[in-house]
Amino acid sequence: MIANKSLEKLEKSSMKLTLTVGKDDVKRAYDSLISRYSKSVQIPGFRKGHVPAAVLETKFGDGLKAEALHDLMDKSLQEVLETLEPKPLNFAAPKLADEDLKLDMTKDLTFSLIYDVFPEVKLGTFKGVEIEEVQVEISKKDEERELKLIQEQNSMVMDKASGKVADADVVTVDFVELDEAGNEIASTKRQDFTFTVGTEYNVYKFDKEIIGLVKDAEKVISKSYPADYEHKELAGTKKSIKVKIKTVKEKKLPNLDDDLAQDVSDEFKTLDDLKKSIKDRLSTTVKEKVKQKNLDAILDKVVATSTFDLPESMIAAEMEHMWDNLAQQNRMTGEQMNGIFGPETKAKMMEAWKSGAEKSLRHRIVLDSVLEQEKIEVTDAEVDAELTSAAEKRKTTLEEIKKSYESAGLIPYVKSDLKDKKVTEFLLSNAKIKKGKKMEYKELVDLQE
Template sequence: MSANWEKQEGNQGVLTFDVSADEFDKALDQAFKKVVKDVEIPGFRKGKVPRKLFESRFGVESLYQDAVDIVLPDAYSKAVDETGIEPIEQPDVDIDQIEKGKDLIFKATVNVKPEVTLGDYKGLEVEEQSVEVTDQDVEDDIEQQREQQAELVVKEEGSIEQGDTAVIDFKGYADGEAFEGGEAQDFSLEIGSGQLVPGFEEALVGKQSGEETELQLTFPEDYHAENLAGKEAVFEVKIHDIKTKELPDLDDEFAKDVDENIETLDELREKKKEELQSQREQDAENQKRESLIQQATDNADVTIPDAMVETELDRMLQEFEQQLQSQGMTLDMYYQFSGQDKEALKDQMREDAQKRVKTNLTLEAVYYQENLEVTDEDVDKEIDKMASMYGTDADQLKQMLGGNTDALKEELKGTKSIEFLVDHSQTV
């Protein structure tokens, strides 16, 4: 076969390719064997009609479409490989020549991955981040641990304060009617958590256990339930109990509860400082990488095809659905809760999808511009790293990947490009 790629405006072009007359004849034979099974002509059993009689009755042209369906996928794939183009969506294929005994010629209009014009990506400047961990940072972290281990105890005296948890019944009304989702019994509400309508928690501050009250509130204009957005509402509230946090003593016993591998509070402080130091350094490195990626992407010039954005949006939707499933939700439940539909959610994600596509294209351009390489050793190291992360064996992980590491290699190309940006950057 022969194939020719003629680039046109933007990222579109025409791919011309052929199928030899012999291959086309073989495809016509296959098409006839498929079609003749359902052909009935008086004097012949179904499926036993001679080829010449079939063609004289129906014409050889009646076999063309089935023959084209047989040869086109493989011929197109080979033409793509031969010309080295990278299609980003299904082509629009026309038949330029089709005649028994002659080569079959196709012309396909194809949208391909766009070319990236790189701007500055070497010698980029990034601001140095402080990674210092102070004694106060350590104490703040330990205090968070105390908060997490705090017990809620009933407040025998006094009123509701910030940080308390109020156990309440409530029922909400808008336009005099109770609304869906506006009622609960024995609901534990931490004051200051922002769980309910703005103003709800603040209005309970100073109230007493056993008290009943009405709260006059207004839903925000951008409230997720459109039927309530901007509306005034009345909440009937009954306060059953007030609970306050009782923090554990800051001593060696507390330290042991936090980490069974240590014996004293001083050991806990030392270990926390090391952990915070490691985290600060990792965060600083991540910020550096993100800054360099963003700069290189901003400096690059590329026209992003809608097809690539749509593909990325589909990928982001899948990721979002997996996140929801881990929380026991589905996309349909989210749509109902948020008042959005699939298209509205995609529109909300579109800008991020465009950024992702441009970033990926930029990193790929850097990879090829600098002749970087992902080796088999790089792949093995990444598999070992992933196996350790998931608590499995490297060989088992390879089996899970089906022995195909191409997708992993593509991911590592981006990693190689990011490492190049970091190695050739300047800290200021």
């Protein structure tokens, strides 16, 4: 059916595919469509299956041509799809480049589609990259902060006798935005939302405004948000939020003693055991986060010396993934997020995220390119070793866990994770790392949150 095909490279990893379908095939496709409808359509005055083609064309001519055109383009694309190189990205539909394209049965049909492809990468220098490694020391203050967190995590949350909201209380609330007339905006309504007062773990951050309220009380809160407010959809706005206090609970902290240590885990007999565990965990956290910081620094430099264009559809898909993650973090569905923020606000947030999404994608593409160039592979023995470690943690056998992973289709993910670990070690071992500035533990952790 394809009489001619041409491919043209465009900017930002896009391709323009131009296809020509011969006029005989165009006529044949149109006649076939007419014949099919003639046998099935019902029109007053004609028996089913006996509607003349001329009548169909008179009544539905434009619609029939549009459908035939769509069918021809779809079949043409399917015909060439297997032979296309590079192939279109599977999360972005090709776009028709022609405006006002119409079907003419007396002429060849020529049309163009634009689609995104995976970037063509010219990899820069990735061996001998020079970076500075931050120097982090764990202080007594860091250990005490972690111990305090464990104490809070093991607290008892009880109904507060007074029912009066205070800082650090755990409250359950209903809230909804009000419009200028004082009517509820249904899409912003949340019910039974639980958070700890003072954490500001709510989009509107009305923690201070509810202090002093009692159980079952309602309050309309008026809040103005600064232009640099972290939630872009609220930045520079003034909102009225109606809040109802459903429950008020308070935390009863346990004593810092051996009993607390034993409640945390059977492996601890004394408070000193727990403290040592905290120190060891903080040390592990520092090593992991410094390692990630080093990797990011290396990747930044490799990206800077590499050449490739990110397609817009790839960036858009990454930002949608970020949007879904934000919804999960706020214990919402994507639909609830869309309802609260609206399309305009979402678009602004996406724009604010764009540079971060691009950076993440560029790092990923560089990692994959190094994997390919260095031919880094994962052996079956390495997969078995990883599964053996997982089996030991779950107190089961290698055979059982392998069977479980295979049935769930998780083996490819294990291999992918192992490849990432190997390419990370390759880049770090081939980098020139020197001592950098000093940094506190909390600063390091907050930096990578």
